[in-house]
Structures are given as C-alpha cells and as structure tokens.
Amino acid sequence: MSIKSVLGSAAALIAVSDARAAGTELESIEYVNICDVYGSGYFYIPGTETCLRIGGYVRSQIGLGDVGSYDGARTFDARTGKDQGTWWNSTRLAFKTWTGQGTELGILKTYTETRLNFGTRNGLQSPQNYAFNSDIALTFAWIQLGGLRLGKDWSAFDSFIGYAGNVLNDKIAPYGDFDTNVIQYYFDADNGFSAVVSLEEGSGVVGTIDSYVPHFVGGARYTQGWGAIASVVAYDTNYDSVAGKIRIDVIVADQLSLFGMIGYGSNGKLNDDSANVVDANGRGFYRQWGGNWALWAGGTYLFDKKTSVNLRFSGDQFKNYGVAANVVYTLVPGFTATAEIDYDHYGNFGVGMVDPSNVNWTKADKKDSVGGVLSFQRSF
Template sequence: MKVSSLLLGSVAGLISVSVARAAEEVTASDPTEYVKICDVYGSGYFHIPDTETCLRIGGYIRYDVGLGDVRSYDGARTTDVRTGEAQGTWRNNTRFTFKTWTRQETELGALKTYTENRVNFGNRNAYPGPDTPQNYGFNSGVKLTSAWIQLGGLRVGKGHSAFDTFTGYAGNVLNNALVPYGDFDTNVAQYYFDADNGFSALVSLEQGSGVVGTIDSHVPHVVFGVKQTQGWGAITSVIARDSNHDALAGKIRVDVNVTDDLSLFGMFGYGSIGVINDDPTNAIGAHGRGFYKTWSGNWAFWAGSTYTLDEKTSFNLQVSGGQFKNYGVAANVVYTLVAGFTATAEIDYGHYGNFGIGMVDPSNVNWTKADKKDCVGGILSFQRSF
C-alpha cells in the first residue's frame, strides 16, 4: 500500500509539473489581445491596435423591386425593341453598400474620416444605368459615394453637395426626387461652424459633377448655409452660386417635431436661370437647370412627414411640386421584421405638366423621361443593415 501510494503520488506530481510548464509555454508564445471598445464615439467603434484611432465599419444590402410607370431607379421605362413602344417592366436592383468611420482626438480637434462605396446589379433602370432601349441586367460597377477627411470644422474630399446635406434630404421616402431638389456628387472643401447653442453655419467650395455641372474654370461653385436648431425643430437656409452659368439658387427648410412620434418638414427652393439657356439647341446643354437649380422653372417645394406607429412600424409621406406644374406624391410604410432588417412598401405618383413641351421651351424640358403625363408606380424594398 505504501509503495502504491508513493507511485501514485509521483505520477500526480509529474503531471502537475507538466501542465504548469505547458501553461507557461502557451502564455509566452501565444499572448491573447482583446479588442478595445471606443464607446466615447458611440456604439460600434473599436481601437485599431497600436493606434489612438477608433474605427467603425458598417453598411447594408438592399433588394428593390419597382413596378408601374414612375421611374423608380432614375431611368425611363423600358422600350420594346420589336415595336419601339414604351412598356412597363419588372424593374429590380440589388445594392451592396460598405461604410467606414474613423475618429481620433488631436490638439487641433477631432480628426474624422468617412467612406461609402456602392455596387449595384439590376436592369436598365438601376442606378447608374445606361440609357439604352434594351432591358439588360448588368453590374454598374463601384460608385464612390463619399470619401472625406475632417479636422475640426474643416472637411475636404468627396461627398454630397452642402446644398443638400446641410438642409437634409427631401423626406424618408425611396423615390424622393419626383421633383428634383439638387445635384449631389462633388468634391468639396468646406468649413462648418457650430456655436454649441443651436446655431450653425457652413461655407462650401465645390467642383460639381457631370457634363453640365462640373466647373470649367478656376472659380468653384460656392454654397453658404445657416441653421438654428431647438427642441421644437429647426430652420435652415442655403444659397448657392453656380459658377458655370452665373446663376443663384436657394432653399429654406423648416422642421417641426410635433410630438415624439410625429415630425413634419417643409422646404421651398428658388433659382435664377442666369445664362443656363445660352444655347438651348445644344444636346448636352443645361436647358434651364444647373448643378443646384435642378427643378424646372424658378421655384419648387417639398413637404412631408414621418409618423411612428409603434416600435416596428413607421409611415412616411412626401409631396412636391414646381412652377411648371410638375407634381409628385410618395408614401411608404417601413416595417422592422427583426433588428437590422426592414421591409418598405411604397407607392408613387407623378404628374408632369411639361410633358411633350421640351424643345418649345428648353427650360421646361422633360428630364423625368416619363412617357405619360400621369404616372403611378411602386417600390418594394428589403434592407439588411449592419
């Protein structure tokens, strides 16, 4: 018994020594590093190892189905290649959007970056789709939506024009440009001032984009904006100078928080024609629209609301119109199936008072590509955000 006990004790001792040494070896050769959370900037941020920079990644996948006459994806209805007649079609698009945010505190203020890239696959109505009569499905390639650097109030890089971002977009509907309210893509050099009492202001030097909108000299487009925000809502105004066409455009917007569940907005835009119609016969001319005054005629309006029915369901509405009797109505219901996954059902109506006028009055040309004066359509959308 004594011999047996001695043998068992020796084996147990050897095992314990071996385990201890193995633990030491694992600890020394395979150190474990944990991701450090940056909750000071909000949820989702974490430290990039060995730096003071905090990173957040996100994005979404969205699948849209468009039906009816209204252009649901910034294009015309398709044309039957056999007859040349316009026809309705099943229009659908899948989009993947990838986003990144970085934040870091410096002696000159917060250093920030933001990037957003989009890839689409859909038929000819998918953005940005080719203007061809065939209804082919295609990949549209990578679209650089945003890529900017900001230090304190100074921001440089690619983004959307301050003419739209400072006032905010025209409601929470998918087809919110039945009456357009401004162009978007541009390189910017802008400065944002926040007084910490609800007042803010902005000045932005912009390049523009497209054949008509890109600056053609050393003089940039310029946008000025001021905003006052309080608990009841906000009032915002912007004015922009289109240096290509020596034209001015402005918008004023009022947001009202009626209750915790109901918010309203109204926005009015006015723009001068300037020299936009110098050459109305030019096929790529502006025809009464510049980079900022994208609506027909001198004035246009947009108004809408968002009502939260419950924690999973909201209702959104937008109405719009302009001087040349172009009108739009869009309404949708957004339902959250599970956290991060929503379904949106929307119906759209467009009335184009300038239908068929085009070359009689170039400032009233039909840029909507609608083939009817009154159009009805809809969109069903599924989006997974992360």
C-alpha cells in the same frame, strides 16, 4: 473537479513548461478594446489611438410602374419580339467606415461609403431590361479635422439643409445635385446655431466647374426642441446662376414630425450657348427643379417602435407634381421592409427660361404615372 479537468490542466502546464524549456516565448495576445467616445460600434485599432467603425447595408428592391427614378421597365418578348412591360429588380451592397481620433487641433475624422449594384434597367441604346453589374460608386470619402472637411461628399446644398422626406423616390421635383469634391468649414455654436461654407467642384457634363472658380454654398441652421429652421444658398459659377432653399421642421408630437421646404433659383446664363454648349435641362448643378421655384412638404408618423408612415408632396413652376407614400416596418433590429407607392404628373419640362417664346424651351405632353417599390434592407 472531474478527471477530464485535471488531465486538461496538467496537459496545459506540460505544454507551457516544454515551450519555456525549449527557449520559446509565448506570443502575447492583444485584445481589441471598445471605443465609445464617438458612439457605439467603434473599437481601437491595435497599437494606435484611432477608433474605427465598420458597417454598411445590403438592400434588395423590386418594383414596377413609371414614376421618376422608378421608370417602368420595358423589354422585348424573347420569342415573339413584342414590346412589353416587366419588373425591375436591383441589389446593392454599401460598405462604410468611420474613424475618429482626438488631436490638439480637434477631432480628426474620416468617413467612406462605397456602393456596388447589380440589377435591371433599360439601357441608353436598347429598350431591353438587361441585368448587369454597375460601376463601383464612391459615394463618400472625406477627411475632417475640427470643422474643416475635405474630399468627396454630397453637396452642402442638400446635405446641410436636409433631404426631401423619408421616401425612397424623393427625386420627383429634384432638389439639387449631389456628388462633388468639397472644401468645407462647419461652425457649431453649441446653442442650436450652426453654419457651413462649402467650395464645390460639382460633377457631370454641365455641373463640373469649367474654370478656376469653384461653386459656392453657404448655409445656416437653428435647432431647438420644437424643431429647426434652416436656409442655404448656392452660386453656380458655370452659369452665373444663384439658387436657394428655406426649410422648417416641426416636431408636433413624439409620434409626428412635419417639414416644409421651398426653393428658388435664377436663370442666370443657363441659356447661353455661345460656346455651343447648352445645359441639357436648363438648370445647372443646383437648381434641378423645373422653372424658378419649387416646394416640398411631408411628414413622418410613428405608429409604434416598429412601424412608421412617411408622406411627401412636391411641385415646381413647370407644373411637375408628385406624391410619395410608404410604410416602413422593422422585422427585427437591423432589418427593415419598405412598401412605397408613387404618383407624378409631368407638366412642362423646359430648358432655360419659362417663356415659351424662347427657342430653347420645350413643352412635354402632360402625363400621369403611378409606380411602386418593395424594398428590404439589412443594415449593420
């Protein structure tokens, strides 16, 4: 033992002796305990039986072109006033929390996700591509006890059956709206069969319920080693409109997985403007695609543990077609780079019925567009 070690130990003993002699009690140290019941990253909140996990991601994206949600950024030259194209750029911070606690009525869980965004986009009143802070968005905030879930979630019409591929721009031929308050019940038979019943408020001008009757969503799924088959149906109470989707996922090999999904929605009373209120896109909250039917198909191929390729095709009755393809590369664990290119063909965007004789139906010029994005995301 060195002289420094001896002197250090002696000094520590003297300090403890002085504290006790002065009648001062040393504060006990309460260490954080790991909780692995609900997965990695959880720890016990000191003094409770509640397990907490904190996470999120930081994302930076830059892109150009004119495809769906990547609509080409336009601006005026600061010196000449000439209208010209430019890049768009966005940065997002997403903060997430998870909690879990065992109770006599089942597992009590919560999940929250809050998103903050800064970036450029064309404004509604001006073509200038200004950069600014967007509003804080509460994406998720729900409580679940056993199979009962309450709070802010994405509609079960989308989340239960699955999203349209592992691509960034998956809204070419949209497959449903998202934000809503919910009262849901999930059932899992532990043999591959699961189901959901969801009462939903919707959101937006034409999506939020306008009476005491909520929107209704029901779904069922069967999952096995080969993949899964699922279906979901939704009733839009605002417009007496019904929409449904059927999806199949197939695991072809360890490196390759494929999916296909079809959707069909009735028109209901989407053209009813007796109250001078017309759905701007003629599709309500659930049937967001053009016309009665739509389809989506694609897959993922894993080259290795770091690299994957994703491809997605979509189309609907109004002849709106799109193709999205990307390469995702993990630079280091938790940090990924995605390079994506997208193509779409705008056919007929209509309001209400497909029949062109309907006065509420409009026909847009056909347009072929290409765009792309480069995205970097650090997840934690």
